[in-house]
Amino acid sequence: xxxxxxxxxxxxxxxxxxVELCEKYCINPYDLFALNEAMKVKKNASDATIExxxxxxxxxxxxxxxxxxxxxxxxxxxxxxxxxxxDTIATSYILSKFIETKNYDYIFCGSKSxxxxxxxxxxxxxxxxxxxxxxxxxxxxxxxxxxLTMLRSEESCDSILRSNGKTVVVFDxxxxxxxxxxxxxxxxxxxxxxxxxxKEIGALPSLCGQKGSRTQIIGAMDILEKRECQYISGxxxxxxxFLDQLIRVNS
Numbered sequence: 001x002x003x004x005x006x007x008x009x010x011x012x013x014x015x016x017x018x019v020e021l022c023e024k025y026c027i028n029p030y031d032l033f034a035l036n037e038a039m040k041v042k043k044n045a046s047d048a049t050i051e052x053x054x055x056x057x058x059x060x061x062x063x064x065x066x067x068x069x070x071x072x073x074x075x076x077x078x079x080x081x082x083x084x085x086x087d088t089i090a091t092s093y094i095l096s097k098f099i100e101t102k103n104y105d106y107i108f109c110g111s112k113s114x115x116x117x118x119x120x121x122x123x124x125x126x127x128x129x130x131x132x133x134x135x136x137x138x139x140x141x142x143x144x145x146x147x148l149t150m151l152r153s154e155e156s157c158d159s160i161l162r163s164n165g166k167t168v169v170v171f172d173x174x175x176x177x178x179x180x181x182x183x184x185x186x187x188x189x190x191x192x193x194x195x196x197x198x199k200e201i202g203a204l205p206s207l208c209g210q211k212g213s214r215t216q217i218i219g220a221m222d223i224l225e226k227r228e229c230q231y232i233s234g235x236x237x238x239x240x241x242f243l244d245q246l247i248r249v250n251s
Contacts, residue, residue, distance in 0.1 A: 001048045001146050001165075004104045005035045006095060006121075007067060008113045009060040025056075025063050029174035030110025036175050037140050038108050039071045045143040049073050053098060055083055055091065061193045069180045069188035080198040085210035092124025093212060097203040098196065099129060105146050105165040107131065111172045126168045134161055135170040 008028040027035070035052065042048040052067040053076040054060060064075035078098055086094060099107065107129075112119040126133035134152065142149035146165045151158060153172065163169075198208055210216060232239045 001041070001045055001106070001143065001148075002102070002104045003038050003041065003048060003050050003106045003108055004099065004102070005031065005038050005050065005052045005067070005072070005108045006110075006125075007031045007035070007052050007054040007063060008110075009054055009056050009063040010113065010115055025060050026177055027063055027066060028110055028113045028115075029176060030112055030114070030171065032110075032177060033173050033175040034108040034110050034169075034171045035067060035070060035072070037171060041140055041143045041148070042071060048143065051076065051102075051104075053078065053095065055079070055086070055094060058195070061195075064193050065185070065188045065191075066177075066180060068191050069184040074194065075191075076194045076196060078196055078198075078201065080203075080208070082198050082203075082205045082208045082211075085213060085216075086208060087213035087215045088118055088120040088124060089214050090208050090210075090212035092121045092128060093207050094198070094201070094203055095121070096125055096128035098201045099125070101201055105167075106148065106163075107168045109168060109170050110174070111135065111170050122168055122170045129168070130166075132163065132167040133170065134163065134167060136172045137169050138171070138173050140169075 008031055009025040010028045012024055012026045038050045042050050050072045051074045052064055052072045054064060055078045058079060061077055064077060067075055076098065078094060083094060107125060109122045109125070111122070122135070123133065125131070134150065136152050136154055137150045138153045139151040140148055141151055141160070147162060148169070149160060149162045150169065152161055198205060206212060232242055234242070
């Protein structure tokens with residue numbers, strides 16, 4: 001059983017030791033849930049192969065390194081200047097061209113990304129690949145051969161579905177990134193990330209990036225709200241008095 005997990009790198013703000021803001025990437029929480037479910041399948045099915053793919057610049061490789069540290073067998077970064085500015089239509093096209101070069105039984109995806117929340121790429125993949133699509137999945141309950149049994153949850157009822165492959169599985173829950181052991185990260189850092197360009201996956205430049213997008217970005221702004229920080233010193237009584245005064249002043 002060959003499973004591909006689609007990963008979207010998400011920018012996050014971290015405070016360094018010098019209290020300066022710097023940007024790092026993390027795994028989109030909904031895609032992380034999909035990856036964790038894929039790892040459960042691999043644990044229970046010895047013949048399962050888990051690979052991960054994401055689109056992005058070269059510095060997003062750190063996200064794929066964490067995927068390898070969590071147990072993925074291989075990782076692919078689709079990186080090309082022609083991909084810049086891709087909307088959901090262009091993104092689904094680029095991902096589908098990569099998938100067509102492989103032989104995956106299942107495509108695992110999160111239902112949305114926390115920085116966009118459109119949730120449209122999964123349906124574009126299903127349509128372009130001719131795969132079935134199962135949404136609102138909360139758990140893979142059984143893996144046998146090329147067959148997966150999954151729990152699908154809706155507001156009105158829960159249902160059990162079985163698929164025999166060629167299916168996009170969309171998970172409707174999310175996971176929070178936890179620490180990865182130093183040994184696992186060292187092992188992952190020794191592995192190579194396969195970087196592929198548009199030409200290498202057979203993607204037409206006219207259907208990628210802004211050229212292949214139906215929506216256009218006309219501008220962007222930084223909405224990060226910078227706040228001042230004040231440290232509280234003294235014993236518990238002095239700290240309580242300080243907080244009481246601060247609340248009174250700002251109420």
